[in-house]
Amino acid sequence: MKILVCISKTPDTTAKIAFTDNNTKFDSTGVQWIINPYDEWYSLVRAIELKESDASTVIQLVTVGSSETDPIIRKALALGGDEAIRVNTDSQDSFYIASQISEVAKQGGYDLIFTGKETIDYNGSSIGGMLAELLNLPYVSLATKFELSGNKAVVTREIDGGEEVCEVELPVVVSCQKGVAEQRIPNMRGIMSARAKPLKVVEPSGVNTLTAISSFELPPAKAGVKLVSPDNVEELIRLLKEEAKVI
Amino acid sequence: MSVLIFIDTAEGHVKKASLEAICYGAKIAEQLGTSAEGIVLGTVKDDLAPFGKFGVKKIHHLNNELLDHLDAQVYTKVIADIAEKIVAKVIVFSNNVDGKAIAPRLSVRLKAGLVSGAVAMPDISNGFIVKKNVFSGKAFANISVNTDIKIIALNPNAYKTTAGEGTAEIVVVNIPIDPVKVKVTGVNKTSGEVPLTEAEIVVSAGRGMKGPENWGMIEELAKLLHAATACSRPVSDAHWRPHNEHVGQTGTAIAPSLYIAIGISGAIQHLAGVNRSKVIVVINKDPEAPFFKAADYGIVGDAFEVVPKMIEAVKKLKGV
Incomplete structure (x- = not known):
């Protein structure tokens, strides 16, 4: 069994979101980078569990990014996984990223490809589907x-409103979310061994993008909260009905 | 040239999120001076022609029970065939479970730029730019689509449905489909429950409820308001509530008209998933809870006292 786990780097969940260059670029000043939580907590951990129940399993990690991504991929290797491949290019749109990963996947002969359900920065939820089509x-x-x-x-x-069970023959691409596995903390042994694990850097293939970010915006600030006394709950319901008109 | 809208169904009924996609797609067609057409896959119980009142002139229907469950690969091929046949320049999905599975595949197949999580109409005054949600609700990005065909996956609750007049012409499609590889063996559906991403009102609760045994009042309030129930991450991590109820940055992002947060402090990760809600009500006994800064209405008080009073007030309002 050979598994490919797609890893993305995202700003920490508590990061303050700001933009520079006339609101065209994300301001990464002081931002702590983490492994995209869906990639780490669910796809990677599930792959590790599969290896724990079948030691012959090989887990490879892939990421698309510049050398700034190396600490993230090392952290992923510290959790588990045998080796990593980094496609050496700044990530652009989803199609570009999926195309780079698909080139890696074509070489590897994987039985299973895991992605997170989406990244917490661009929320595209697109890489898995694009990869499967490619x-x-x-x-x-x-x-x-x-x-x-x-x-x-x-x-x-x-x-919608539930879950369904399905069966599919391998190889398959699966996007993972909560429920698939539980978050793990890397241990000292994992952190030490991660340094010795192979991290292969490959150059990107020439692919066009389909979309581009033209600008960013922050949502307008709220006007301020209107407080109602806990002894006058009926007033809250009246406001929701007559002022906000939402019930 | 036309605009194609993927109309998805659950148990044979058109989803509410699809109505939003239809109205949105019809508006784009109007802007582009063309017509909107829909596509429905699988068996349906609804009469499709009346959906014309939301703005679709034609609905292409491939009535094949093999399409009753989603296999994104098979769906993509069929939608691509129809899109090519009617020369669709814009293809609209709802950014729901089905849209998230199909739209990226279709984007690759048609080499069409995809904007997923769109929250507004495209700006076509200079190119084709669509505003979408990024950083899990903490910001928006305006995405320029540079391909001949454009695909948009519209966030649920981001576009208001309006019904006009009209009947859609139903075009029965009879094309062969590829073998289905993803075989559904069981469905576990909580019937009657309002799906979280489609809900107009969401009643959500956090650690302030002290334990899963206290959720009765949350469910009662939700039921009275025809609302979906949700929870914060610690609650779902502690297995007090099922993980599909977890809203926030690493759970589900929602945008209901009304979000009622009970006993949730409002960590930045939680706010990210809910701050597109139109109106936010916060009930918390801690006046310093950060959630009050993001709220429209609030009560500083103990949930165990306030929620039963809310239930009574809503009952009185609704005359039950």
């Missing part, structure tokens, strides 16, 4: 549970 593979998105059964994946996925 590789002509089936795609199961928004998985909440993942099991292997012989040559099949048994995946529980989100549907």
